[in-house]
Amino acid sequence: MSNAPFPAARPAAALHRFANPGQFLRLSGRVLPWLAGAAVLVLALALPWALAFSPPDWQQGETVRIMYLHVPMAWLGMGGYAGLALTSAVALVWRHPLADLACRELSPVGAAVTALCLATGSLWGKPMWGTWWVWDARLTSVLVLFFLWLGHAALVRAFDDPERGARMGAILALVGAANLPVVKFSVDWWNTLHQPASLTRVNAPALHVDILYPLLACTLGFSLAFAAVVLFRVRAAVMERRVRALQMAAARRAENS
Amino acid sequence: MTRKKKRLYLLLLCALGLGSATALTLTAFQDNLVFFRSPSDIARDVPGPERAFRLGGLVETGSLARSTEAGRPLARFVVTDGAHQVTVAFGGVLPDLFREGQGVVTLGKLGRDGVFQASEVLARHDETYMPPDVADALRRSGHWNPNQGAAPPASSWNTLQPGRGGG
Numbered sequence: 001m002s003n004a005p006f007p008a009a010r011p012a013a014a015l016h017r018f019a020n021p022g023q024f025l026r027l028s029g030r031v032l033p034w035l036a037g038a039a040v041l042v043l044a045l046a047l048p049w050a051l052a053f054s055p056p057d058w059q060q061g062e063t064v065r066i067m068y069l070h071v072p073m074a075w076l077g078m079g080g081y082a083g084l085a086l087t088s089a090v091a092l093v094w095r096h097p098l099a100d101l102a103c104r105e106l107s108p109v110g111a112a113v114t115a116l117c118l119a120t121g122s123l124w125g126k127p128m129w130g131t132w133w134v135w136d137a138r139l140t141s142v143l144v145l146f147f148l149w150l151g152h153a154a155l156v157r158a159f160d161d162p163e164r165g166a167r168m169g170a171i172l173a174l175v176g177a178a179n180l181p182v183v184k185f186s187v188d189w190w191n192t193l194h195q196p197a198s199l200t201r202v203n204a205p206a207l208h209v210d211i212l213y214p215l216l217a218c219t220l221g222f223s224l225a226f227a228a229v230v231l232f233r234v235r236a237a238v239m240e241r242r243v244r245a246l247q248m249a250a251a252r253r254a255e256n257s
Numbered sequence: 258m259t260r261k262k263k264r265l266y267l268l269l270l271c272a273l274g275l276g277s278a279t280a281l282t283l284t285a286f287q288d289n290l291v292f293f294r295s296p297s298d299i300a301r302d303v304p305g306p307e308r309a310f311r312l313g314g315l316v317e318t319g320s321l322a323r324s325t326e327a328g329r330p331l332a333r334f335v336v337t338d339g340a341h342q343v344t345v346a347f348g349g350v351l352p353d354l355f356r357e358g359q360g361v362v363t364l365g366k367l368g369r370d371g372v373f374q375a376s377e378v379l380a381r382h383d384e385t386y387m388p389p390d391v392a393d394a395l396r397r398s399g400h401w402n403p404n405q406g407a408a409p410p411a412s413s414w415n416t417l418q419p420g421r422g423g424g
Contacts, residue, residue, distance in 0.1 A: 207411075
């Protein structure tokens with residue numbers, strides 16, 4: 001029983017209401033349909049608005065519509081990584097098994113959105129800048145972010161003992177968090193081909209509201225979808241562990257009898 | 258309880274150490290992390306004619322001259338950062354976004370005659386996004402000539418609605 005992550009009756013589990021995977025399954029089962037529904041609804045409205053009904057840019061023309069995918073993916077890749085680092089800290093300090101599972105299930109989704117950010121950025125860079133890729137500080141640091149996501153996803157799965165893998169992954173996630181301010185501020189600290197931030201700056205946003213509002217709507221929609229996918233994966237992982245624990249228990253019973 | 262606290266403090270200590278190490282490293286590599294050098298950097302420290310580097314800045318208004326040499330398009334323009342200027346010669350196709358007043362990053366070598374011989378020109382987009390009618394309204398009202406540099410402060414146009422009688 002010592003290897004099962006969620007022993008059926010552990011007295012300490014009663015202390016943490018949310019550490020209890022049963023409680024988590026009940027609660028997340030109630031939230032998930034609403035989350036997924038909201039994501040579909042918001043995206044169904046935001047994507048046509050952004051891709052068809054918003055105005056083009058005065059110099060980029062229709063190409064600017066790549067932004068409605070590129071920017072939410074960039075924010076999710078970075079925000080998701082901040083979430084990964086925070087959850088990893090919780091996992092390391094409070095030894096929270098659900099936090100370990102959440103990290104494990106978060107990183108493939110984070111890698112996917114960061115890959116989308118890089119791919120759409122490349123497709124946008126060719127017509128506008130004149131190049132698919134340059135090694136400037138912003139692009140390079142986002143590539144590092146992508147490798148951190150991939151590395152984390154691979155590392156937590158590389159150990160026979162899942163708990164050890166989770167520990168190593170959490171350390172990697174926290175060390176990699178040093179890259180986040182570099183991604184964010186690379187465009188301010190150094191000369192880059194990538195332009196500085198349009199939204200988070202001291203002055204008013206440098207996007208016209210007709211472009212800004214669809215962008216924010218798309219960001220909300222993709223964020224809800226991201227949260228729904230991650231929650232779905234964590235639920236599936238908890239159930240998988242339960243099934244495995246039950247099978248182990250059954251096998252042990254069959255062995256003893 | 259105390260073990261958790263100990264782990265927390267250890268983690269914070271590690272974060273502090275790692276953060277300072279990163280900051281120190283980035284500061285040390287400051288000069289190598291820039292993607293391009295400005296005309297002022299060039300004026301301060303003139304690179305030799307053998308050294309390829311990237312030069313970035315704005316295309317100066319009225320400086321662009323296009324010609325054709327042996328069937329190849331040839332462009333000459335001046336890259337400026339306000340304080341200093343460098344003349345650039347480029348034989349090739351310029352990116353769509355290239356225009357006077359636009360940011361560019363060029364790769365090449367500085368010749369002995371002071372002309373930068375570029376082998377690659379990339380357009381650098383600024384962080385402003387506006388619909389065509391808003392840009393037109395700003396141009397017509399004389400608030401902005403895109404050929405002369407960056408757009409006016411965003412708060413003066415980012416809610417402008419020229420088509421709907423707002424502007």
